[in-house]
Amino acid sequence: MVNKRPGDIVQGDKTGDKPLSEVVKSYIAEKYDKPGAVYLGVVHRLDRPTSGIVIFSRTSKALPRLNKLFAEKEAKKTYWAVVKNKPPKEQDTLIHYLKRNQKQNKSYAHPKETPGSKKGILDYRIIQEFNNYHLLEIDLHTGRHHQIRAQLAAIGCPIKGDLKYGFDRSNPDGSIHLHSRKLRLTHPVQKEEMTFIAPPPSEDALWDLCDTK
Numbered sequence: 001m002v003n004k005r006p007g008d009i010v011q012g013d014k015t016g017d018k019p020l021s022e023v024v025k026s027y028i029a030e031k032y033d034k035p036g037a038v039y040l041g042v043v044h045r046l047d048r049p050t051s052g053i054v055i056f057s058r059t060s061k062a063l064p065r066l067n068k069l070f071a072e073k074e075a076k077k078t079y080w081a082v083v084k085n086k087p088p089k090e091q092d093t094l095i096h097y098l099k100r101n102q103k104q105n106k107s108y109a110h111p112k113e114t115p116g117s118k119k120g121i122l123d124y125r126i127i128q129e130f131n132n133y134h135l136l137e138i139d140l141h142t143g144r145h146h147q148i149r150a151q152l153a154a155i156g157c158p159i160k161g162d163l164k165y166g167f168d169r170s171n172p173d174g175s176i177h178l179h180s181r182k183l184r185l186t187h188p189v190q191k192e193e194m195t196f197i198a199p200p201p202s203e204d205a206l207w208d209l210c211d212t213k
Helices: 020-031 062-071 147-154
Strands: 002-004 051-054 076-083 091-101 106-110 118-130 133-140 178-186 193-197
Touching: 002 020, 062 178, 076 147, 091 147, 106 147, 118 147, 133 147
Parallel strands: 051 178
Antiparallel strands: 002 051, 076 133, 076 178, 091 106, 091 118, 118 133, 178 193
């Protein structure tokens, strides 16, 4: 498990920036004094401006098993999001039909099914309020493109810093206040139940106010 910083990319892309996967490979090679190429399988991704838990596979045997866990929604993901506008309810289940626009790299959340859309479901609850902002804890039931960002924007609660989905200004470092906080899954080989918890980014005025106990 790696706690990704906002701004890191999980896999290489057209920017040419060094991806997190290569950083982790270098770390493994140095820590375990491994000669030659280091194997590392990318199991899932996080959007570049978000932070939090990313799981990698260190063996080719474990990778398809981990992929299956994520594909079959057996890996349970919990996120934290900071929003300025208070949601209409203290807690709720949001159901939208999400349609991705490839050119814009953006998803639109519709209240009813539309051609090419996919159903998106999440639960949220307000867990803290501070400085006119609200910290939401979100449990994902589906894993759609930009799902949390699009669904929160659809109820009038865009995530802090997320210009793409309607927040009024960006964060200075280009991040958004969305953090992959917790991941629960069964180890693909040892079959043990595992829970990972990642602290939010440090030295951030709002994240520092979050009660992480």
